Amino acid sequence: MSNQKSAFVTTSWDDVADDQAGLLDILKNHGLRGTFNVVTQWVENPKSEIDNVGVNLLREIESKGHEIASHSQSHRRLSDLQEIEAKIEIEKSKVDLERIMGHKILGIAYPYGTYDSKIVALARNAGYLYARTVREGRLDFEDQNPHELGVTIILPRAKQARRFWLYGSRGQYLFLQLRENFRWERIARKLFVKALNSQGYWHLVGHFRDILEDKTLRSSLESLLSFIADLGEGQMRPVTNAELFTPHNTRFQSTMETKTMPN
Numbered sequence: 001m002s003n004q005k006s007a008f009v010t011t012s013w014d015d016v017a018d019d020q021a022g023l024l025d026i027l028k029n030h031g032l033r034g035t036f037n038v039v040t041q042w043v044e045n046p047k048s049e050i051d052n053v054g055v056n057l058l059r060e061i062e063s064k065g066h067e068i069a070s071h072s073q074s075h076r077r078l079s080d081l082q083e084i085e086a087k088i089e090i091e092k093s094k095v096d097l098e099r100i101m102g103h104k105i106l107g108i109a110y111p112y113g114t115y116d117s118k119i120v121a122l123a124r125n126a127g128y129l130y131a132r133t134v135r136e137g138r139l140d141f142e143d144q145n146p147h148e149l150g151v152t153i154i155l156p157r158a159k160q161a162r163r164f165w166l167y168g169s170r171g172q173y174l175f176l177q178l179r180e181n182f183r184w185e186r187i188a189r190k191l192f193v194k195a196l197n198s199q200g201y202w203h204l205v206g207h208f209r210d211i212l213e214d215k216t217l218r219s220s221l222e223s224l225l226s227f228i229a230d231l232g233e234g235q236m237r238p239v240t241n242a243e244l245f246t247p248h249n250t251r252f253q254s255t256m257e258t259k260t261m262p263n
């Protein structure tokens with residue numbers, strides 16, 4: 001085993017909707033890859049309250065080296081549902097996504113990150129290789145239950161930042177939002193350094209809609225990813241969520257690749 005610093009780096013993007021070209025470019029610019037979690041009832045459904053998710057977009061995401069995974073059928077809290085309903089949400093979203101994409105779907109992200117032991121069993125039995133939660137602070141994945149995969153850090157929600165608007169003038173709102181984003185980014189950087197030093201993993205979760213709606217958040221994300229691309233050069237391995245669990249991902253390779261993404 002080498003003493004070389006190395007880390008797996010992955011990102012997750014929930015609630016895939018249209019107009020997220022900005023995010024694909026950001027990831028490409030920094031040589032990073034990710035998993036895009038799709039609510040299957042939102043696919044090709046113009047009546048949906050949120051934007052229609054086009055099949056072409058899903059194909060485009062995949063063609064850029066990313067993974068398409070499930071985020072359930074209708075984005076309800078799975079642990080609040082009757083077991084039979086939860087089972088359908090978990091199983092049918094997989095079947096539908098497999099039909100749309102024409103191949104096996106390996107992962108699911110629990111909506112709102114809520115789950116319990118019954119949900120974990122349902123995800124495993126449905127044939128998912130892994131299931132992602134929103135439990136933060138994890139710097140390794142190998143000691144985790146793959147159907148309760150925790151993450152390293154969550155990108156702050158634009159809506160959460162906007163909450164400060166209620167408490168002050170416009171100036172105060174902007175100030176607080178900047179400060180919050182700064183602190184978040186600083187923690188994310190520290191965790192990446194820790195992941196590198198411990199030969200661990202760094203996993204960022206976000207909602208790309210928030211990035212498009214919130215310019216401060218977007219620039220904060222770009223600055224973070226630049227930091228990671230620079231510091232991690234030659235030492236990190238950018239992967240999708242599923243690739244963490246697939247055998248070709250040998251951890252201690254003598255040459256770590258940084259640019260594994262096709263155009």
Ligand SMILES: [Zn+2]
Pocket residue numbers: 014015071075111112
């Ligand atoms: Zn979601």
